[in-house]
Amino acid sequence: MGLATRGKSKVNSYILIVSLFVLAYYLIITIGPLIYNVIMSMSKTDLMSEWKFVGFKNYELNFKNEIFLKALTHNFIYILILVPVGISTSLVIAFLIYNTSGIAKKIYLFMFFAPVVTSLIAVAVIWKLLYYPNVGLFAKIIQGFFHVDSPLFLQDPKIALLCIIIMDIWKDTGLRVVVLHAGMEEIPQSIFDSARIDGASNIKTFFKIIIPSLRHQIIFLAAIYSINALRVFGQVYMMTGNPAGGPVHSTQVLVVRMYQEAFLYTKFGRGAAISMVVFAMLIGLVLIEIKSFDKSYED
Amino acid sequence: MKKMFVLILLVCLSTALWAGGGQEAPAAEPVTEFSIPEEDVTLSFWFQDWEGGSKWTNDWIDVFEGKYPNITIDVTYLPFEEINTKLFPAIAAGNEADLMFFYDDWLLGKDASKFFGAVTPDLYTYDEVKAVTFESTIKRYTGSDGELYAIPWGSGSNAAGLLYHKDLVDEAGVDIESIKTWDDLKAAAKKLTKKDASGKIERSGVLFTYHEIAYTWLDMIAAQGAADKLLNTETGKWDFTIPEAREALELINSFVVDGIFDPQSGDPFTAFPNKIGAMMEVGPWGLGAWGEQYPDLELDYMYMPLYPGTTKNVHTVASWGSLAYSKNLKGAEKNAALLFLKEVLENPKFFNIAFEKNYWVGTPGSKAYLNDLVEKVKAGNIPSPKAAITASFAPKYVSNIDLLPTKISEPELIRATIFPEMTALFIGNKTIDEVLNYLTKTCTNLEQEKMM
Numbered sequence: 001m002g003l004a005t006r007g008k009s010k011v012n013s014y015i016l017i018v019s020l021f022v023l024a025y026y027l028i029i030t031i032g033p034l035i036y037n038v039i040m041s042m043s044k045t046d047l048m049s050e051w052k053f054v055g056f057k058n059y060e061l062n063f064k065n066e067i068f069l070k071a072l073t074h075n076f077i078y079i080l081i082l083v084p085v086g087i088s089t090s091l092v093i094a095f096l097i098y099n100t101s102g103i104a105k106k107i108y109l110f111m112f113f114a115p116v117v118t119s120l121i122a123v124a125v126i127w128k129l130l131y132y133p134n135v136g137l138f139a140k141i142i143q144g145f146f147h148v149d150s151p152l153f154l155q156d157p158k159i160a161l162l163c164i165i166i167m168d169i170w171k172d173t174g175l176r177v178v179v180l181h182a183g184m185e186e187i188p189q190s191i192f193d194s195a196r197i198d199g200a201s202n203i204k205t206f207f208k209i210i211i212p213s214l215r216h217q218i219i220f221l222a223a224i225y226s227i228n229a230l231r232v233f234g235q236v237y238m239m240t241g242n243p244a245g246g247p248v249h250s251t252q253v254l255v256v257r258m259y260q261e262a263f264l265y266t267k268f269g270r271g272a273a274i275s276m277v278v279f280a281m282l283i284g285l286v287l288i289e290i291k292s293f294d295k296s297y298e299d
Numbered sequence: 300m301k302k303m304f305v306l307i308l309l310v311c312l313s314t315a316l317w318a319g320g321g322q323e324a325p326a327a328e329p330v331t332e333f334s335i336p337e338e339d340v341t342l343s344f345w346f347q348d349w350e351g352g353s354k355w356t357n358d359w360i361d362v363f364e365g366k367y368p369n370i371t372i373d374v375t376y377l378p379f380e381e382i383n384t385k386l387f388p389a390i391a392a393g394n395e396a397d398l399m400f401f402y403d404d405w406l407l408g409k410d411a412s413k414f415f416g417a418v419t420p421d422l423y424t425y426d427e428v429k430a431v432t433f434e435s436t437i438k439r440y441t442g443s444d445g446e447l448y449a450i451p452w453g454s455g456s457n458a459a460g461l462l463y464h465k466d467l468v469d470e471a472g473v474d475i476e477s478i479k480t481w482d483d484l485k486a487a488a489k490k491l492t493k494k495d496a497s498g499k500i501e502r503s504g505v506l507f508t509y510h511e512i513a514y515t516w517l518d519m520i521a522a523q524g525a526a527d528k529l530l531n532t533e534t535g536k537w538d539f540t541i542p543e544a545r546e547a548l549e550l551i552n553s554f555v556v557d558g559i560f561d562p563q564s565g566d567p568f569t570a571f572p573n574k575i576g577a578m579m580e581v582g583p584w585g586l587g588a589w590g591e592q593y594p595d596l597e598l599d600y601m602y603m604p605l606y607p608g609t610t611k612n613v614h615t616v617a618s619w620g621s622l623a624y625s626k627n628l629k630g631a632e633k634n635a636a637l638l639f640l641k642e643v644l645e646n647p648k649f650f651n652i653a654f655e656k657n658y659w660v661g662t663p664g665s666k667a668y669l670n671d672l673v674e675k676v677k678a679g680n681i682p683s684p685k686a687a688i689t690a691s692f693a694p695k696y697v698s699n700i701d702l703l704p705t706k707i708s709e710p711e712l713i714r715a716t717i718f719p720e721m722t723a724l725f726i727g728n729k730t731i732d733e734v735l736n737y738l739t740k741t742c743t744n745l746e747q748e749k750m751m
Contacts, residue, residue, distance in 0.1 A: 046387065046409065047391035048390060048391050048409075048413045048414060049409050049413035049414070054751075061744075061748065066737075066741070132565060132569070133563060133565050134565075135573075155563045155565060156563065157723075241380075245715075245719075247563075247719070247722055247726070248719050248723040249719055260715065263383075263384035263385075263387075264383060264384055264710050264711070264715075265710060265711045265715075266387050266409075266708075
């Protein structure tokens with residue numbers, strides 16, 4: 001064997017050994033528990049007094065369970081409202097901030113970003129108080145300014161989930177604004193100059209230049225927030241936690257349901273099955289995201 | 300190289316699977332004679348966090364450690380929801396506390412011997428424990444081997460009656476002593492209801508916003524002698540469409556229909572202390588909890604009135620706070636844990652602290668202590684106002700316990716299933732028929748799943 005080949009072989013062995021440590025870590029920390037979870041999702045178990053293999057029975061029971069189906073529906077509603085409303089409001093705000101300059105721009109960015117860095121639990125508790133029926137701040141404002149009965153917010157099964165989504169949109173608006181604003185800053189000024197020369201209004205500039213230019217950022221944010229909407233837990237648990245899932249299960253979502261099945265009712269098999277459903281949906285979303293990215297780069 | 304890589308990958312995968320597998324059950328320990336440990340021992344203890352409870356536990360630990368200076372109890376106070384969700388996963392993982400507080404209905408449908416260390420025969424015989432406490436609780440932590448795996452601590456006595464604001468009751472001229480039936484309760488609650496100019500309820504006469512109203516509904520069905528019709532334990536079938544269930548639910552719902560209870564008056568833990576309700580259907584533990592948290596409130600408690608046409612109350616879902624120790628303890632640590640349980644059950648100082656210092660209202664787990672307390676109060680030797688309340692309702696409560704033989708745990712049956720449906724009815728989301736049919740189907744599925 002020549003010197004070059006021996007050297008190459010040494011490097012290959014070194015790479016293999018180092019990779020194996022990383023791979024072993026990944027297998028033990030990620031893949032191993034995933035496989036364990038799959039097995040648990042096919043078992044009837046409370047982890048202590050019984051462990052019985054039941055095949056896909058847990059999945060069948062979940063998909064026949066009205067509360068699980070409600071939770072699934074609520075997660076889709078969460079995505080359908082959080083993503084478009086969140087991104088469109090952030091786009092408008094980012095555009096308005098883009099059109100300012102100097103210290104004002106910095107102040108606006110700071111103001112909108114402040115809730116992003118605030119603890120989710122603290123924000124959820126405060127908004128829960130704001131939403132308190134009849135005596136909370138929002139109720140007082142509606143009664144005082146509009147002289148009508150205020151809605152019951154988190155106590156009303158029809159709008160409880162919407163109230164949580166509004167809080168969620170508010171909390172992360174700053175992050176979306178910063179990302180979109182940064183994207184706007186990357187657009188060459190010459191394009192705006194040309195548009196102005198051609199007589200384009202601000203609105204036309206917004207729809208014809210800015211939005212198409214921010215396609216990648218928008219797809220990225222849509223993917224991230226869709227994933228967040230599928231995994232939502234803290235907001236729902238803190239704001240409608242007594243009982244968790246809100247009045248008449250109106251804010252029930254998959255991760256809260258999973259938590260209840262596994263830890264409250266000690267039906268770990270059922271909880272594991274719900275987690276696998278969430279996992280499958282997340283994988284699907286990630287694949288769609290990757291495909292959208294590839295397509296937008298090709299374009 | 301490729302084959303080596305695949306082989307190593309398979310080894311790592313197998314290791315991961317093996318590492319992720321469940322724990323083996325510990326080998327059975329030979330029965331040993333209990334003795335008071337002489338070595339220094341420290342025991343960790345998980346207890347539920349509430350104001351009166353933590354003060355009581357701290358004072359009790361001082362007494363215990365004073366009597367046994369070589370034993371240190373390191374207590375951690377956990378909110379109710381956290382104890383509920385932390386306990387069993389911790390036991391499964393083998394990192395539970397040495398001493399644990401829990402509620403016995405969490406063990407429904409489970410074998411207690413897989414969870415905790417044995418109390419009998421190491422510390423007592425089964426009959427010895429049966430003689431000093433109440434049978435309704437020890438049934439739930441009797442293991443498949445016939446031995447006991449916990450001791451009763453006490454019962455908050457859920458759905459035993461109603462908590463009320465004395466000042467509001469006096470202001471409305473309501474005589475609490477005259478409330479004997481639910482019809483009387485409705486009349487009194489009507490007097491206590493306050494409405495604004497538009498007829499909207501500003502203050503409900505009575506609040507049913509806490510899940511214990513679901514217990515009361517089941518109790519009403521049983522009081523009419525229909526418990527066997529409600530649940531068939533052989534087939535696991537529930538039937539909420541029976542006339543007794545419908546009539547009882549209609550009675551409760553009539554408080555909404557007649558404008559006495561606003562079902563959307565908010566979280567009861569905020570609404571009741573803020574007098575958005577004059578009375579609230581809850582266990583007397585509420586008096587202990589809110590009495591400590593809001594000392595300026597003038598609160599009192601009344602035992603549950605009778606369902607119309609019945610002569611006796613029935614309590615079908617009694618929940619007992621209980622104490623157990625970790626099955627992983629051995630030697631001196633195990634004996635120290637058993638000693639702690641023994642002192643709780645036998646030493647009158649344990650409940651004396653609660654009642655003399657006004658920390659708690661509920662039913663003590665010790666029969667002897669309760670009987671002694673009742674005699675003391677009758678003789679005019681009243682340790683505290685809360686002790687007097689306990690003496691007045693607790694004997695009735697325990698004698699009326701007749702548990703529904705369901706295998707569904709309380710969180711799932713009451714909090715997650717029955718109470719949300721009752722709320723749906725109260726707020727007009729569902730009709731009574733829809734509620735009854737849904738509960739029949741869902742509870743049957745849950746019960747039969749437990750039998751699977």
